[in-house]
Amino acid sequence: MTELAEGPTQVGVRRSLAYWNQELQRIHSPILRYGFSVVSVAVALGVAFALQHYQFRDVELPVLTVAIAFTTWYAGAGPSVLAVLLSAACFDYFFIEPLYSFDISVRDLPYFLIFVAWAAIVASFSAVRRRIEDNLRQARDSLQVEVEQRRHREEEIRKLNQELGKRAVELEATNKELESFAYSVSHDLRAPLRHMVGYSELLQRQASSSLDEKSQRFIQTILNSAKRMGNLIDDLLAFSRIGRAETKKTKVDLKQLVDEVVAEIRPDTKGRDIAWKIGALPVCYGDRSMLRLVVVNLVSNAVKFTRMREPAEIEIGCDDRNEEEVEVFVRDNGAGFDMQYVNKLFGVFQRLHLPEQFEGTGIGLATVQRIVHRHGGQVRGEAAVDQGATFYFSLPKLQYAGERTANAP
């Protein structure tokens, strides 16, 4: 408001004065600072002599004090002490009887001492002020640096966010592509397979009497391979669907789920001697149909790989790991595997056994891993050849906080 009241020139003058004031206070070279001290005392002396020439009396004391104050203000404590000493010397030499000598008469001694004390007080007050100002300036400078750094960080964050946004768009595009790829596989890849199977069977039907045993076996191999490829495609599509499907999470009673799955698989194990051992299992939080797939895969694997054991032992239980997670295991005494290949266990279409030994496409454990990962859990397997295998998967426990809010009235 005051600036508006003043003209533009006054504002300019005020600003440039403030600028020079600041610049002078910033001088750090000792030569300049002590030089300032000497020059200001000399100027004060000159002014005092000039005033004396025009018949002014007793002006030397205030003029020298002003010089000391200026020195302290602009040049700091050391130069101000020098200014005090110089002023005292000049005062004594030029203005105290006897003139032009450093002797002081006893009469003038208190007068002189008062001047020195007064000059020292001005100097020390100014020095304190200067120190405080210095501290303030330092604080302001470091604050400026911090503000600058923060601005930099914010800029960086903004850039990263932009990058992230771009990635998200790319990811979405890739996902779309993947989806249309899966769609096209499911439509277009199955048709020729169906034709291979269809025409092979028609051939088998029409020419079975005229074909020798070897040719019949060839046709049968074509049929089996085409069917196997059909199964692989179906499994792969189902696997890719798990990655894209939304999870609908609810409370899932794992004990109930496991009992259900085992009851479903039992009829297929007629004639086999399997000792089932199902321990206590917790209630957890997840997508029921997906978790069911996990249990089905692990349990049917256990059944499959214990085929040659009499009796087979399959144990399902859990370890209470910590506050947040629970680890469920499925243990069998079946064929097991060599821990050397444990890193291949959960790969898509990875198999550790020959197809003649154990059938399967090699997608089961990959599916298990994908589902468990989507639930924020981990999977692992432990085994030894012919000593059985144990598969573990961890799941987040039922979230107590979430449950409380859900039950709140």
Added chain:
Amino acid sequence: MTILGRILIVEDDPNDVELTLTALADYNLANEVVVTRDGQQALDYLYCRGEFSTRATGNPAVMLLDLKLPKIGGLEVLQQIKSDESLKMIPVVVLTSSNEEKDMMRSYKLGVNAYVVKPVDFHEFVNAVKELGVFWAVINEPPPGSVQK
């Protein structure tokens, strides 16, 4: 097998057509089958226009519709049929390679009467086509007056 409605097959793949016809012939269902090879032709047949302008009137007892077709796709054909007063009563069975959930949902929303995924195994395929033929062309009672036998 005396009362037999006409079956309209919409299928672009000649192999699939042959296999479907073979399956129907196995069960003596092939005598009244019309094959169209794309969506446009199928609609021409239903509306008695173009090459079918001289055909005997009446709707087929059932339509076996593939989804991936040249020109006009299966879903679009389905949509046109189900939004036309004179055609919406025709039972439409989608018979396709894919079990994509998206297609299934869309088909049911459009009012499809059945959705069948062609099995890779030929025996199962023959069975599926037979069941469809027997059910829709023989067992099922078509809406009165719409089908000319």
